[in-house]
Amino acid sequence: MRVLFVCLGNICRSPLAEAVFRSLVQSRGLDLHYTVDSAGTGPWHTGQRPDWRSVEVGLRNGVQLTGRARQVEARDLVNCDYIIVMDRQNLADLLALAHANNSPPRFRLLRDFDPEPGDSQVPDPYFGDADGFDRVYEIVLRCCSALLTYLEEKRTGTGGRA
Ligand code: 4NP
Numbered sequence: 001m002r003v004l005f006v007c008l009g010n011i012c013r014s015p016l017a018e019a020v021f022r023s024l025v026q027s028r029g030l031d032l033h034y035t036v037d038s039a040g041t042g043p044w045h046t047g048q049r050p051d052w053r054s055v056e057v058g059l060r061n062g063v064q065l066t067g068r069a070r071q072v073e074a075r076d077l078v079n080c081d082y083i084i085v086m087d088r089q090n091l092a093d094l095l096a097l098a099h100a101n102n103s104p105p106r107f108r109l110l111r112d113f114d115p116e117p118g119d120s121q122v123p124d125p126y127f128g129d130a131d132g133f134d135r136v137y138e139i140v141l142r143c144c145s146a147l148l149t150y151l152e153e154k155r156t157g158t159g160g161r162a
Contacts, residue, residue, distance in 0.1 A: 001033060001034050001035070001081050001082065001151055001154075001155055002034075002035045002037075002079060002080045002081045002082075003021065003034060003035070003036050003037075003080065003081065003082045003083075003084060003151070004036075004037050004038065004039060004072075004076055004080040004082070004083045004084070005017040005018050005021065005036075005037070005038040005039075005084050005085075005086075005110070006038065006039055006040065006041060006072055006083055006084065006085045006086065006090050006094065007038075007040055007041075007085070007086040007087070007090060007122075007124075008040055008041055008042050008086075008087075008089070008090065008124065009040045009042055009044060009045045009069065009126065010038055010039050010040030010042075010045060010069040010070060010071070011040070011045045011048055011049075011050050011051040011054070011069050011126075012050070012051045012053070012054050012124070012125055012126050012133070012136070013054075013086045013122050013124070013125070013136055013140070014038035014039065014040065014086060015038050015050040015054060015065050015067065015069075016050070016054045016057070016058060016063075016065065016133075016136065016137065016140055017038065017084070017086070017110060017122075017140045017143075017144060018036050018037060018038035018065075018067070019058050019063045019064060019065045019066065020058075020063055020137075020140050020141055020144045021036055021144040021147065021148065022034075022036045023062070023063045024144055024145055024148050025148065028148065028152075030148075030152070033155060034151075037067075037080075038067070039069075039070050039071060039072040039073075039076060040069055040070070040071055040072065041071070041072055041089075041090055041093040041094065041097075042071065043071045045069040046068075046069055046070055046071055047068050047069060047070075048068060048069045049068055049069075050065045050067075050069070051126070053125070053130055053133045054133060054136075056133070057133045057134055057136075057137045058137075061137060061141075072094065072097065074097065074101045074103070077094075077097065077098050077101060077103040077104075077105075077106075078103050080106070081106070082106060082108065082151065083106055083107045083108075084107075084108055084109075084110050084147065085107055085108070085109055085110065086109075086110055086121065086122040086124075087109075087121040087122060087123075087124065088109070088120070088121060091107055091109060094107050095107070109121070110122055110139075110140070110143045110144075110147070111139065111143055113143045113144075113146040113147045113150060114139065114142060114143045114146065115142060115146065116142070122136060122139055122140065122143075123135065123136065123139075
C-alpha cells in the first residue's frame with residue numbers, strides 16, 4: 001500500500017501525519033506492506049525541513065519527522081494507492097490536478113476516518129499558536145490509527161467494509 005499525505009505547505013500537517021502513520025505501521029509490525037510519504041499542493045516550502053513546531057510536538061510524542069518538503073506531482077496521482085488530504089482546499093486542488101492529468105481521483109479526507117470528525121478538516125496551524133499543533137497531533141493520531149485499521153481491512157480482505 002502506497003499512502004501519500006497531502007496538505008498545503010508540506011511542513012506542518014502532512015509531515016506529522018506521515019510520521020505518525022509510519023510509527024503506527026511499525027508498531028503493528030506492518031513495515032513490509034506500507035510505503036508512506038507526504039507532499040504539499042503548494043510549491044513555497046520545497047526543500048525545507050518540517051516546521052519546528054511539528055517537529056517538537058512529534059518528538060514530545062515519540063515520533064520523528066523526516067524528509068523535506070516537496071510539491072505533489074502528477075505521477076503521485078497514479079503511483080499512490082491512497083492520497084489522504086488534510087482539508088477541502090487540498091481536495092479541490094488535487095481534483096483539479098487529477099482532471100488536468102486525466103487520472104482517476106483516489107483521495108480521502110483524513111478526518112473521514114475520525115471518530116469525532118468535527119468539520120472534517122485538519123485545521124491549518126501555521127499562523128496560530130503552539131496549542132494548534134497539539135490539537136493537530138491529537139486529530140492526526142486518532143485518524144491515522146483508524147485509517148490504518150481501515151487499510152488493513154482492505155489489504156487483507158477482512159472486515160467486510162467498503
Ligand atoms: P501545512 O501548513 O499546509 O500544514 O504545511 C502551512 C504551511 C505554510 C503555509 C500555510 C500552511 N504558508 O502559507 O506558507
